[in-house]
Every structure is written in C-alpha cells, then in structure tokens.
Amino acid sequence: QVQLVESGGGVVQPGRSLRLSCAASGFTFRIYGFHWVRQAPGKGLEWVAAISYNGRNKYYADSVKGRFTISRDNSKNTLYLQMNSLGTEDTAVYYCAKDRAIFGVVKTPFDYWGQGTLVTVSS
C-alpha cells in the first residue's frame, strides 16, 4: 500500500537550516508530482512547494521562495525539502503529499499524505 514517511524535523535556532525527507513506497514514485504542505500549531493548512514528476519544474509559496528548495531523487523514491534561513514563522508540522494523477502538479488533488514531521524554530 502507499506509504509516505517524513523525517528530519526537530528543534532548530532561527537563521539555521534543516532538510526534511519523505520516503515513498507502495507505488511508482517517478511518475507522480509531489507537494509539501505545512500546518502551524493550532492553525490551518498552508501549501509550501511542489515538484513535477521528473524534478524539472518546481513551485513555491511566496512565504518560502528563496529560502526553501524542493527536490527529489527518483532512484531513492525520496522527496526532500531544504529549508534555509528559518524563522519562528516556519514552526509547523510539515507533510508531504502525493498527486492523485500521474505526470501532473496542477489540476490534480493530493490523494495520500505522510504522517508529518514537526519543525520547531526557537532560540
């Protein structure tokens, strides 16, 4: 069955960096686009970034553009989120989410989500 397992979260000081990973299994990873979505404590869902199935196209929310980088390794069935210059406003649970349709990043819902990994930015 489809599994998405995030890792890499933790407590980090403002201004530092962190890299999140999302290990996928149970489906053909390389033909699906992926997204990162975050949820600050007690708040709603915020889309963060997306990457196409082949990694050539990447998209970012304005709030993270220039600081975060999404990438993927199709040989390892793994999605990444490199987060630099972290601020307290980045404190959240970060989820990876899979596109429902193959080869798409837009006009397709997210059908599977990981369990999330908590990032806490605090001095």
Next chain:
Amino acid sequence: DIQMTQSPSSLSASVGDRVTVTCQASQDISNYLNWYQQKSGKAPKLLIYDASELETGVPSRFSGSGSGTDFTFTISSLQPEDIATYYCQHYDNLPPTFGQGTRLEIK
C-alpha cells in the same frame, strides 16, 4: 492567488444530523475542488475530489456538490467518528489554497 472562504468555522451537531459546510472561491475554479478530513493529530484524508467524486473507501454519507465558485460538503447522517476538522482546497492552479477549516463537534 485564489482565496477560499469556508464557513462555518465551527459546527456542533447531534449524531444522525445532516451537516453542511460551504466553500466559496474568489474566482471560477470549475470543479477543481477537494474536501479533506483531518482528525486530531493526524494527516488530512481526501474524501471528495473534483467537487463531487467520492474517494475510494470513503463512506457514502459524505458528498460534495458545486462548480464555479460555490461548493457544498454534506454529511447526510453524522456519526461519532466524523468528529474532525474539514478543509476545502482548490487545485485549479498553484498555489492550491485551502479554506480556513470547519471544526465539527458532537452535541
């Protein structure tokens, strides 16, 4: 960016009640709308996609309707296990924005 306005923000209902949540998009999104269920401490779960299509394995008491800018999510007969927060989300373009969420409680 397309704004999604979801209402109400919270709702209290009794077991067996019919429950309705609405979501309005700031521009025409055709039928590119999802509804997710998020239980406390868990990841969101896709219930409805393409505004009205029921995801595989989701009970038939859940349904969705609408197109363009106005959408509705309905639980026909509320069950205790339906306690959760429900979110709409458009996916017409990027960013795929979410509604503010509706917290559903049992009376």
